[in-house]
Amino acid sequence: MSELDLLAERFETDRAHLRAVAQRMLGSADEADDAVQETWVRLSRSDTSEVGNLTGWLTTVVSRVCLDMLRSRAARREDPTDLPTTAYDGGPGPEQQALLSDAIGPALLLVLDTLGPSERLAFVLHDMFAVPFPEIAEIVGCTPAAARQLASRARRRVQGERVPDDDGTDRRRAVVSAFLIAARAGDFSALLTLLDPGVVLRADPEAVKIGATAVLTGAGEVAGRFNGGAQSARLAFLDGEPGLVWAVGGQVRVAFVFGFEGDRVSRIDQLADPSAIEAMTIDIRPNSEL
Structure with missing residues (x-):
């Protein structure tokens, strides 16, 4: 043999x-x-x-x-x-x-x-097959603590409980969703209300190569950049945090990582470097969740 x-x-x-x-x-x-x-x-x-x-x-x-x-x-x-x-x-x-x-x-x-891919994997592997969190973390590409949190949130959803928003994720998600809706609709005023006056939009070198401006500062400049655009952008969780992505054929080409000051967007990092995108855990959400 x-x-x-x-x-x-x-x-x-x-x-x-x-x-x-x-x-x-x-x-x-x-x-x-x-x-x-x-x-x-x-x-x-x-x-x-x-x-x-x-x-x-x-x-x-x-x-x-x-x-x-x-x-x-x-x-x-x-x-x-x-x-x-x-x-x-x-x-x-x-x-x-x-x-x-x-x-x-x-x-x-x-x-x-209804669960994101990472939540589903963490829950199934740990709760159904007793796979340790360090091994789950290696598969998902996160820390063992983050893998434990993914499984915990999934477990509570499976049990019909409302997952508490102890870290403000739901609020930040609501802001990013409102930002995407306003950008698509060309609602400049709404975009301004969601942005911190000193917001900074930074694009990495790969994003600059495909036409992005390296740095834009101020709510007016950043709102103008997105106003009427983002038609193909999708809401996503980037390493567990709400953000936006542009994907082609299921392949993420650009990720927009958001930073916050209170409930306003204070920073947006536009990333097109494939290695940076590959290093992130990305869960793209359907438009029905906006």
């Missing part, structure tokens, strides 16, 4: 576990199978001779695949035809419905679909 055959045999012992993880993450039997298949492809191309816990390694890989799929799904949320077929929308046949019901209840699935 070849080494690849031995590896395939070993993979089969974990297939059921990996499919369960993927199905709880994605809520779709078909997408779960795709995620497991991609995990096998990555395993077959990797040197795992130094891996002590192959099941743990495979769980990490399938989780990263699922996270990418969830983020891609969130970026396409505005087009219902792009959404995956799930048990509660009447799409799959009886066999798929039975498999999905075994994995996760329809009511819980509906609640999970």
Whole structure:
């Protein structure tokens, strides 16, 4: 038996576990199978001779695949035809419905679909599979404390509790949403009320290359920059904080990171450097949440 055959045999012992993880993450039997298949492809191309816990390694890989799929799904949320077929929308046949019901209840699935990709991953991995927060943090790209907070917020939403806004995130999100709405509508006066008088808009060198002004200072200048624009911008959480992104085909090309002074925007960083964007955890929200 070849080494690849031995590896395939070993993979089969974990297939059921990996499919369960993927199905709880994605809520779709078909997408779960795709995620497991991609995990096998990555395993077959990797040197795992130094891996002590192959099941743990495979769980990490399938989780990263699922996270990418969830983020891609969130970026396409505005087009219902792009959404995956799930048990509660009447799409799959009886066999798929039975498999999905075994994995996760329809009511819980509906609640999970309201969570951001990172929240969903943290909740599923920790609460359903007891994956430690340091490992979740490595997958999501955040600190263990942030991963714990993601799971906690998701858990409270699943339990039907209102998640308290202890750190003012909801207020900042409301400001960014109002900013995007005003920018799209060309409501200059509304933009001025949302901006601190001394607000600064800074663009990184990559953003300058595609036409952005390096620095703009003052509410009037910054409001004028966005007034009537941002038609393609989307509300997003950037490392857990509300901001805006411009994405093409699900790929974020520009991120707008907001800073605040009280309830007014005091700073906007326009980032187009791919390495800076790649380093961020980004959850794009649908326009229906504005």
